[in-house]
Amino acid sequence: MTPSALVMSSNRLLKFDxxxxxxxxxxxxxxxxxxxxxxxxxxxxxxAMENAQVTLQDGHSEASILAAVNAAGYxxxxxxALADTEVKMNIQxxxxxxxxAHIESVLxxxxxxxxxxxxxxxxxxxxxxxxxxxxxxxxxxIAAAGYKASLVLANSPAPAxxxxxxxxxxxxxxxxxxxxxxPMLLEPFGFHHWAxxxxxxxLLATPVQFGLGARFxxxxxxxxxxxxxxxxxxxxxxxxxxxxxxxxxxLFESSTGSPGALYFEASxxxxxxxxxxKWLESRAKQETTAAIRALQALRPATARLRQADGQTIxxxxxxxxxxxxxxxxxxxxxxxxxxxxxxxxxxxESMLTGESILINKEIGSKVTGGAINHDGVLLVATTAxxxxxxxxxxxxxxxxxxxxxxxxxxxxxxxxxxxxxxxxVLALMTCLGWWYWGGQLETGIVxxxxxxxxxxxxxxxxxxxxxxxxxxxxxxxxxxxxxxxAALELAHKVDVVVFDKTGTLTQGKPSLVQLIALxxxxxxxxxxxxxxxxxxxxxxAQAVLAKADEQQRFxxxxxxxxxxxxxxxxxxxTQYLLGNQRLMQxxxxxxxxxxxxxxxxxxxxxxxxxLVAQNEAQSPKLIGMLAFSDQLKSTAKDAIIQLRALQVKTxxxxxxxRAAALRVAEQLGIDEVIAEVLPQEKALHIEAIRARGHVxxxxxxxxxxxxxxxxxxxxxxxxxxxxxAMHVAGVTLMRGDPQLVSQTIEVSxxxxxxxxxxxxxxxxxxxxxxxxxxxxxxNPMIAGGxxxxxxxxxxxxxLLLRRWGPRRQK
Numbered sequence: 001m002t003p004s005a006l007v008m009s010s011n012r013l014l015k016f017d018x019x020x021x022x023x024x025x026x027x028x029x030x031x032x033x034x035x036x037x038x039x040x041x042x043x044x045x046x047x048a049m050e051n052a053q054v055t056l057q058d059g060h061s062e063a064s065i066l067a068a069v070n071a072a073g074y075x076x077x078x079x080x081a082l083a084d085t086e087v088k089m090n091i092q093x094x095x096x097x098x099x100x101a102h103i104e105s106v107l108x109x110x111x112x113x114x115x116x117x118x119x120x121x122x123x124x125x126x127x128x129x130x131x132x133x134x135x136x137x138x139x140x141x142i143a144a145a146g147y148k149a150s151l152v153l154a155n156s157p158a159p160a161x162x163x164x165x166x167x168x169x170x171x172x173x174x175x176x177x178x179x180x181x182x183p184m185l186l187e188p189f190g191f192h193h194w195a196x197x198x199x200x201x202x203l204l205a206t207p208v209q210f211g212l213g214a215r216f217x218x219x220x221x222x223x224x225x226x227x228x229x230x231x232x233x234x235x236x237x238x239x240x241x242x243x244x245x246x247x248x249x250x251l252f253e254s255s256t257g258s259p260g261a262l263y264f265e266a267s268x269x270x271x272x273x274x275x276x277x278k279w280l281e282s283r284a285k286q287e288t289t290a291a292i293r294a295l296q297a298l299r300p301a302t303a304r305l306r307q308a309d310g311q312t313i314x315x316x317x318x319x320x321x322x323x324x325x326x327x328x329x330x331x332x333x334x335x336x337x338x339x340x341x342x343x344x345x346x347x348x349e350s351m352l353t354g355e356s357i358l359i360n361k362e363i364g365s366k367v368t369g370g371a372i373n374h375d376g377v378l379l380v381a382t383t384a385x386x387x388x389x390x391x392x393x394x395x396x397x398x399x400x401x402x403x404x405x406x407x408x409x410x411x412x413x414x415x416x417x418x419x420x421x422x423x424x425v426l427a428l429m430t431c432l433g434w435w436y437w438g439g440q441l442e443t444g445i446v447x448x449x450x451x452x453x454x455x456x457x458x459x460x461x462x463x464x465x466x467x468x469x470x471x472x473x474x475x476x477x478x479x480x481x482x483x484x485x486a487a488l489e490l491a492h493k494v495d496v497v498v499f500d501k502t503g504t505l506t507q508g509k510p511s512l513v514q515l516i517a518l519x520x521x522x523x524x525x526x527x528x529x530x531x532x533x534x535x536x537x538x539x540x541a542q543a544v545l546a547k548a549d550e551q552q553r554f555x556x557x558x559x560x561x562x563x564x565x566x567x568x569x570x571x572x573x574t575q576y577l578l579g580n581q582r583l584m585q586x587x588x589x590x591x592x593x594x595x596x597x598x599x600x601x602x603x604x605x606x607x608x609x610x611l612v613a614q615n616e617a618q619s620p621k622l623i624g625m626l627a628f629s630d631q632l633k634s635t636a637k638d639a640i641i642q643l644r645a646l647q648v649k650t651x652x653x654x655x656x657x658r659a660a661a662l663r664v665a666e667q668l669g670i671d672e673v674i675a676e677v678l679p680q681e682k683a684l685h686i687e688a689i690r691a692r693g694h695v696x697x698x699x700x701x702x703x704x705x706x707x708x709x710x711x712x713x714x715x716x717x718x719x720x721x722x723x724x725a726m727h728v729a730g731v732t733l734m735r736g737d738p739q740l741v742s743q744t745i746e747v748s749x750x751x752x753x754x755x756x757x758x759x760x761x762x763x764x765x766x767x768x769x770x771x772x773x774x775x776x777x778x779n780p781m782i783a784g785g786x787x788x789x790x791x792x793x794x795x796x797x798x799l800l801l802r803r804w805g806p807r808r809q810k
Contacts, residue, residue, distance in 0.1 A: 007688070011607060014053070014054045014055075014062060014063065014065070014078060015051060015052070015053055015054075015078070016052045016054065016066070016076045016077060016078050017050060017076070018030065018045065018050055018051060018052055018069060018073040018074050018075065018076050018077075018202065019050065019074065019075040019076075019077075019079045020073065020075055021074065023046075023048060026074070027045045027046075028515040028738045029046050029072065030043075030045045030052065030069060030072060030074060031044070031052075032042050033068050033069065033071075033072045034054055034065065034068065034069070035685075035726065036051065037064055037065060037068045037128070038064065038066070039057045039059070039060025039064065040054055040056055040057075040060075041055040041056065041057060042054070042055040043055070048052070049471065052069075052076070052084060055110050064076055065078075065773045070369075077114060077186040078606055080609045080663055081599065084495055085128070085129050085133075085135075086126065086127070086128050086129075086375050087126075087127045087128075087129055087135045087151065088124060088125070088126050088151070088152040089125045089127065089135075089138065089139070089142075089149045089150060089151055089152060090123060090124055090149065090150050090152060091103065091118065091123055091124065091125055091142065091147055091148070092123065092147060092148040092149070092151050093147040093148055093219065094118075094120055094123060094147065094231050095219060095224075095230055095231045095458060096230050096458040096460070096461050097120060097233075097412065097458070097460045097461025097462075097550075097806065098121070098228065098229055098419060098420050098461075099120070099230050099231075099461075100118045100119075100120050100232065100461050101414075102145065102223075102230070103118045103125065103142060103145060103147060104116050104117070104118050104125075104228065105239035106141050106142065106144075106145045107125065107138060107141065107142070108126055109141075110128040110137060110138060110141045111133065111137065112129050112133030112137075113127055113128070113130075113133075113138070114128040114129065114130060115127070115128045116128075119465050119760070120201060120458075120465060121459040121462055121465035121466045121469055121795075122465065122469065124152070125149070126400075126582035127223055128605040130224075135151055137526070138264065139151070144503055145222070145226055146193070146219070146223065146225065146226060147222075148223025154293075166219070167279065168576065169212050169274060169275055169539060170275050170276050172212065172649060173208050173212050173268065173271060173272030173275060173725055174272055176204045176205070176207060176208050176268060176370045177204075177208060177265065177268040177269050177272050179196060179200075179204055180196070180201055180264055180265035180268055180269075181265045181268075181269055181781070182203060183195045183196070185365060185541050186232065187584055191359065191652055192347070198250040198262060199250070200244075201262055201264040201265075202247070202250060202264065204264070204268070204711070205243060205246070205264035205267060205268045208267070208268040208271050208272065209240075209267055209268065209271060210240060211245050212236075212271055212272070213236070213239060213271040216232045216235045216239070216271070216274075217236050218742075219232035219233070219236075220233040220235075220236035220237070222234050222622065227421075228420075229419075229420025229421055229424065230420060230560045230621045231420075231455075231458050233420060234420060234423060234424075234452045234453065234455055235270070235271070235274055235452075235453065236272065236408060237424075237452050238427075238448075238449040238450075238452035238453040238780070239266075239270050239449075239453075241445055241448065241449045241452075242263040242264075242266045242267040242269075242445075242446070242449050242780060243263070243264065243267040243269070245445050245446070245794075246262040246263045246264045246267070247440065247635050249262055250262065253366055254794070263446065263449075263780070265781070266446075266493075266779075266780040266781050269781045269784060270453055270780060270781060270783075270784035273781075273784040273787075274784060274786050274787065274788055276788060277787065277788025277789065277792055278788075278791075280788075280792045281458075281462070281791045281792055281795055294477070295370070295391065295394060295395050296395065296673050298333060298369075298370035298391060299317075299319065299333075299369065299386075299391055299392075299395075299405060300317070300332075300333050300335045301316065301676040302314050302315060302316055302317065302335070303315060303317055303320060303326045303335035303336060304326060304327040304328070304329075305319075305320065305324055305325070305326060305327075306324075306325035306326065306327050306379060306648050310701045312327050317335055317336070317386040318386060320336060320386065321382070321385075322382055322383065322384075322385065322560050323380070323381060323382060324378055324382045325341065325380070325381055325382075326379070326380045326381075326382060326617055327374070327377070327378075327379055327380075328345075328367075328373045328378045328379075328380060329372070329375070329377055330373060330374060330375050330376060330377065331372070331373065332372075332373050332739070333367050333370060333371070333372055333373070334347065334368065334370060334371045334373055334380070335368050335369055335386075335577070336367075336369050336380065336382045336383075336384065336386065336389065337366070337367065337368055337369050337382070337383050337384040337389045337390050337391075338364050338366070338367055338380035338381050338382045338383050338384075339361065339364065339365070339366055339367070339380065339381050339383055340361055340362060340364060340365045340366075340378050340379070340380055341364075341369060341379045341380065341381050342363065342379035343362075343374055343376050343377050343378040343379055344360075344361065344363075344376050344378075345360075345361050345374055345375055345377070346358040346359065346360055346361065346371050346374045346375060346376070347359050347361055347367065347371040347372060347374060348371060348372040348374065349370075349371040350787070351367060351776055355476075357458075358374060359371075361376075361378065361575065366383075366476070367380055367393070368389075368390045369384075369386070369389045369390060369391045369392075370390075370391040376658070379549040394476070394481060394734075397481050397482075397483055397732070398473065398476050398481065398482075399471055400484060407489060408484065408489065408755060409757075412460055412463065412464060412759065414717070415460065419455070419460070420455075420792075423451065423452065423770070424452075424457040424524055426451055426770060426774065427448040427449075427451040427452045428448070429774075430447050430448045430451050430773070430774040431444035431445055431447070431448040432444065432446060432746075433774075434447060436558055440629050445777045446780060447773060447774060447775075449780045449783075450773035450774075450778045450779065450780045450783040451504055451609055451770055451774050451783075452772075452779060453767075453780055453783040453784045454765070454769035454770055454772075454773045454783035454786055454787055454788055455766055455770060455787070458549055458763045458787075458790075459758075459761070459762035459765060459790040459793075459794045460759070460761075460763070461790045462758075462791060462795055463758035463759045463761075463794050464755050464757065464758070464759070464761045464795050466758070466794065466795050466798035466799075467751050467753065467754040467755045467758055467798040467801065468485050468488060468755070469798070470751075470798045470799060470801040470802055471747055471748070471750070471751030471754070471801055472485075472488060472753075473802075474745045474747065474801055474802055474804050475743075475744070477721075477782075478740075478743065478806055479732070479733060479735050479737075479740060480731065480732075480733060480740055480743060480744050480747065481719075481731065481732040481734060482643070482728045482730070482731050482744075483729070483731065483732070483768060484730060484732070487714055487730030487731055488748050488751060488752075490695065490713050490714050490730075490748075491714050491744055491745055491748035491749075491750075492729070492745070492749040492752040493695040493713075494648060494649065494695050494697045494714055494745055494748075495647070495648055495649060495694055495695055496641055496648065496649045496650075496651060496694040496695070496696045496697070497648055497649070497650050497651070497696075497697045497699060497741055497745075498651045498652075498653050498685075498686060498689065498696060498697070498698045498699065498708070498712070499650065499651070499652050499653065499670070499699045499700075499738070500634065500651075500652075500653060500654065500666060500682075500698075500699065500700035500701065500705050501652055501653075501654035501656060501661060502539065502630060502654070502656070503539075503700075503701040503718065503736070504699055504700055504701055504718060504736075504738060505632060505636045505639075505652070505664065505668065505738060506630040506632055506633060506634060506636075506664070507630060507631045507632075507633060508539060508630065508736075509539065509542075509543075509609065509629040509630065510539050510540055510543045510628040510629060511543050511546070511630075512543045512544055512546070512547045512626060512627075512628055513606065513627055513628065513629045514597075514606070514625075514626070514627035515624065515625075515626055515627075516594060516597050516603065516624055516625045516627075517623065517624035518593060518594070518622060518623065518624055519623075522624075525611060525623060525624040526547060526548055527548060527552060527553060527554050527621065528554055528571060528576060528611060529544050529548075529550055529578055529609075529611055529626060530544050530545055530547075530548035530552060530554075531554040531556040531569070531571055532556045532559065532567050532569045532571070532576060532578045533545055533578070534552070535559075535566065536561075536567065537779025539630075540607070540609065540628055541567075541594070543628055544559070544626070546760070547785055552567075555571070556569035556570065556571050556576070557568045557569065557570045557571075562579060562583060563678070563679055563680075564582070564655055564677075564678035564679050564680075565579045565580055565582050565583040565678075566578050566579015566580055566583045567579065567585070574614075574615060575614045575615065576611065576612065576613055576614070576615050576623075577589075577611070577612040577614055577620070578609055578610070578611050578612075578677075579609060579610065580608070580609060580656075580657065580674060580704065581610075581653075581657055581676075583610075584610050584612070586612065587612070588619075588620070589610065589612050589620045589622060590620075590622065591610060591622060591625075593622060594624075594625050594690060596616075597625060597627075598625065599659075601625075601627040601660075602658065602659030602660050602663070603656060603663065604627075604629070604663070605629070605660050605663030605664050605667070606627040606628060606629050606660060607627070607628045607629075607630070607656050607657065607660055608625060608626070608628075608657060608660075609625070609628070610622065610624075610625055610626075611623040611624050611625075611626070632667065632668070633662065633736070633737070633738060635737050635739045636668055636738050637667070637668050637669065638739055639737075639738035639739045639741060639742060640668050640669050640670060640738075641669070642739060642743075643741065643745075644669070644743035645742075646742055646745055646746065646749075648742075648745065649671050649672070649694075650669075650670045650671050650672070650674070651670070651671065651672040651673070651674065651689065652664065652670045652673050652675075653674045653676070653685055653686075653708070654673070654674070654675050654676075654677065655675075655676065655677050655678065655679065656675060656676070657671070657675065657676060658675035658676055659787055660675075661675035661676075662675070668717075678707070679707075680707070682705065682707060682708035682711075683707040683708045683710070683711040685708075686698055686708050686711040687711055688727070690711075690712075690713065695713045695714075696712045696713050696714075697712055697713065697714040697715075697716055697741070697744075697745070698711070698712035698714075698715055698716065699716045699717075699718070699738070699741055700716075700717065700718070701713075701717060701718035701736070706765075709729045713732050715729035715731065716730075716732075716733060716741055716744060717729035717731070717732050717733065718732075718736045719732050719733055719734040719735065719736070720731050723782060739806070740753070740806075743806045746804075747801075747804060747808075750801060750804055751801060753798070754797060754798055754801055757797055758794045758798060761791065761793055761794060761797070762794055763788065765786060765787070765790040768788075769783065769786055
């Protein structure tokens with residue numbers, strides 16, 4: 001054996017996310033590509049997870065894998081390298097959707113940028129950077145593109161409500177424009193020959209054009225420098241053409257006797273109207289962030305800290321540490337998440353849950369920062385720092401959803417990227433057309449001005465994000481937290497809702513209602529079951545322990561959980577099994593002796609567990625049966641009725657026995673039941689329903705629901721359940737009321753309807769307005785007013801969503 005043969009190569013296991021796969025053929029193709037890449041020992045591609053696991057020999061670079069996948073027509077990203085970082089920025093200077101498209105292209109072209117989404121309504125950008133890339137490079141790139149950007153620090157509160165732009169430029173513009181437009185207004189009343197001298201019109205129009213309109217020139221210049229177009233470029237070109245033509249007529253044609261037509265009033269009125277539109281738009285956009293401001297108002301700046309010596313001092317929330325004791329007086333907002341150590345009170349958590357009822361708090365109760373403490377004094381031990389509190393997480397979730405970009409908006413952005421160049425071409429064609437066929441260059445210029453001014457990419461850019469901002473905000477007000485724009489966009493198409501049973505449709509707190517022992521020793525049966533269940537957090541285990549005495553004569557050893565079936569353990573040298581019918585079938589246990597009691601329990605909708613003694617030398621011996629009852633939630637039936645009114649089919653997916661599950665479904669009116677399902681099988685059932693062509697929402701609250709929540713088109717997690725379920729789901733319900741499911745779908749449908757209405761109005765202004773302007777049927781001043789109105793109408797229409805409220809069933 002040669003020495004070199006003793007050297008063993010070291011391999012690395014790498015993981016990559018892959019975008020662009022659509023079917024099993026894609027999987028096969030990518031696996032072949034990877035396995036033929038130098039250094040790759042093995043490769044497995046997962047279509048459902050959209051990722052690949054690759055074993056790579058040392059000495060070979062991950063870049064070769066990325067290059068191979070990208071060359072095959074897919075997009076790959078390494079995910080087990082150093083973690084990517086998400087950066088949020090505020091951006092100033094955007095005026096329309098063309099600005100959004102340009103900034104996104106600049107960011108995506110920057111080194112180390114994985115993804116970028118720019119939101120015109122919130123004037124923010126969310127960028128994912130590769131590890132090690134400095135965010136400051138993004139600021140430089142945006143500055144070079146002609147905009148101003150600033151980083152938003154992680155967990156920092158969003159800025160308070162910004163004031164609207166100053167109103168005085170609009171009043172000044174109106175004051176200077178009124179004398180110019182007054183003759184046109186007075187003409188219908190017989191004042192045909194009343195007009196200001198040309199030099200007076202020039203003096204009135206010039207400060208409007210170059211003083212108040214300077215912002216348009218600055219933005220237009222930056223656009224030209226970066227070889228792009230935006231709304232400000234259209235305004236600057238249009239008003240400059242009207243102003244320049246007027247100056248030409250005054251200076252160069254006055255020597256012929258009388259100057260030609262002057263259009264000083266058109267340029268001044270357009271500048272003033274656009275400024276007014278921007279002011280109204282800014283005021284309206286502030287209202288779209290009302291939900292965030294309301295949540296931020298719940299976060300007090302200070303807390304009363306109880307020191308070790310018993311003294312209480314007031315400190316900033318940032319100074320608190322885990323375990324610190326905080327004193328909360330009547331009428332105050334709860335400053336932290338914590339557990340009550342002393343006192344008793346009632347609290348209003350309506351701003352967090354949407355439910356305006358008082359919740360009793362006593363020793364051991366959990367309290368949530370932002371709630372209002374009513375009549376008692378509480379001493380609370382801090383369990384979460386201010387930046388990781390429930391309220392902070394809610395604010396971040398709503399902000400992320402509002403800053404996100406729906407799929408339909410990406411299509412609009414693509415249209416916006418070519419919108420301004422197309423309008424410039426149309427304006428040029430209008431001018432040349434009137435000149436060539438009508439011999440009227442001056443008329444062509446005026447109508448070209450109208451084309452430039454009526455075009456409004458601003459409305460296109462605001463149509464979708466403003467509706468999403470208001471929709472997610474009003475949903476949060478009623479306890480529905482939508483994680484991202486994609487979840488909101490998909491929810492409107494949901495036609496099947498799949499419910500987990502326990503904890504979702506039921507209280508999730510089963511009680512032990514019946515004990516039947518074959519030897520009639522119910523006490524021994526209970527004590528054996530309690531010994532096996534001691535230490536378990538399962539709801540059925542808690543029900544058993546609640547009935548059993550604290551002092552136990554039995555102690556179980558070698559306890560083993562059997563997921564979806566039950567539990568096993570050893571007591572006094574005998575092996576015991578405690579579980580459901582599936583576990584009995586697996587171990588060939590004969591339960592015929594108790595079938596009558598079993599059938600009666602199932603008919604009552606009860607969950608049944610069996611206790612069996614099992615020795616190697618003997619066949620399993622049935623000890624007895626335990627029956628559990630879990631009360632339905634009071635609003636569960638109303639929730640199903642509401643979904644049926646929305647033409648949504650309901651399915652119950654449960655690990656419980658089929659008879660008990662059918663009994664619950666019959667009580668509630670659920671359309672379909674899938675019972676006796678193991679936790680790991682839930683996701684497969686969701687995939688099967690989706691494969692039938694349905695858009696599926698899965699509603700659950702437990703750890704075992706997480707795979708199904710991820711597999712559904714829209715995962716909806718009960719906020720009263722496990723954290724992992726809430727992390728996976730696209731929607732979190734802040735209280736355990738199943739009625740919120742129909743309300744989620746309803747608010748999604750309304751939001752999507754507003755998006756379509758907004759896009760219709762944004763496109764209709766341009767589709768109708770540009771041809772009218774090109775054919776000389778639209779005065780430039782009317783065009784300016786229409787452009788300003790289009791943006792305001794889009795935002796105002798989105799704000800109508802704020803009137804939505806859940807309809808309660810009686």
